[in-house]
Amino acid sequence: MKKSNIYFLLFVFGLLLNACTYDFIAEEELPPVDPTVTISFSTQIIPIFDAKCIACHKPGGTAPDLTATNAYNSIKNMNLANTTAPETSLIYTYPNPTSTMHTWKKYSAAEAQLVLTWIQQGAKNN
Ligand code: HEC
Structure with a gap:
């Protein structure tokens, strides 16, 4: 495999990894509001x-x-x-x-x- 191809694969992999991390953080920001627990x-x-x-x-x-x-x-x-x-x-x-x-x-x-x-x-x- 050409060296440039390896770099390209690493780049794509990096993007994927980034995308996952980002989703994860966005998910975490969503409220864990449990409607059965009284809000004050x-x-x-x-x-x-x-x-x-x-x-x-x-x-x-x-x-x-x-x-x-x-x-x-x-x-x-x-x-x-x-x-x-x-x-x-x-x-x-x-x-x-x-x-x-x-x-x-x-x-x-x-x-x-x-x-x-x-x-x-x-x-x-x-
Ligand atoms: C930078 C100033 C500013 C901030 C900060 C602000 N508001 Fe307002 N708000 C206004 C102005 C000016 C109006 C009236 C004009 C309009 O309807 O947009 C208004 C209107 C409203 C109304 C409608 C009231 C009516 O007469 O029906 C509500 C409800 C409201 N604001 C809630 C909030 C809440 C909740 C926050 C905080 C998350 C907030 N505002 C932050 C300036 C602000």
Whole structure:
């Protein structure tokens, strides 16, 4: 076999290896959300708002106010969580990574999944 062919094979093999590794990491980023385990609004949802949303959604800023003390009431009062049709909830759809709206900021796929599960579990202030 010609030397250049060996290099080519190594190159292809390297690509394959890379592809596998990449898939594996992407898989791992997907949420291990177990719908039978209760999501806590205060310890799992609020931290997402803190990290990604309150720069704009704060008292005196753009509604809804998503700061820790006001987030639950804002979501309730603005009807952003629909427990009868969770997938239509604005708090889930609006900053969803697959949505074309709200280009300001998006959830990661894992965060969106957490928010959806929280709504499916009744959108509780827990
Ligand atoms: C850079 C500023 C900014 C950030 C950060 C931001 N938003 Fe927004 N958001 C806006 C603005 C401005 C609007 C109103 C205009 C629009 O509808 O896009 C809005 C609208 C919304 C609405 C619709 C409210 C309604 O009246 O129906 C929701 C829900 C929302 N944001 C959720 C979030 C969530 C959740 C996060 C964090 C993941 C977030 N936003 C981060 C600026 C921001």
